[in-house]
Amino acid sequence: MTRPGKKRARASSGAPGGARNEEPGEGGADEAVAFIAEQTAALRKLAERHKLHVLHYLLGMTQLEADEHLRLRSRRKLS
Template sequence: MTKPVRKRARETSGGQGRSRPEEPGEGGEEEAVTFIAEQVGALRKLAERHKLDVLHYLLGMTKLEADEHLRLRSKRKLS
């Protein structure tokens, strides 16, 4: 007979839907999205050069999503 397993309560830092607090030396959300957009752009070019069509397409969609996120975020800052 085995003992019932108790679930641990999740540790929360603030309200729901909030991202974890930034640690020293880490950039914010905007910096992360900018980095992702740059890296995905380079990976997309690599996929294109090697004729990896599906990867090229998916990475393009990822780049569009990251760019859109940055565009909307900068638009909110202007408001």
């Protein structure tokens, strides 16, 4: 039992950099941004369907940011 106000320490994963766990298939930042863009598009459609205007707007901004990040990364790779 833990005391109120105290948090348990996380078990060390043994990986350098602390408790940063990478799941199989995580290919780095580019794959993460592509996944975020894809999921954001689906969430944006859901927000629009339910007339959640602010969420629709914010998810649209998130999608634009992810797409821009991917565009700039691919441009740098071509140079």
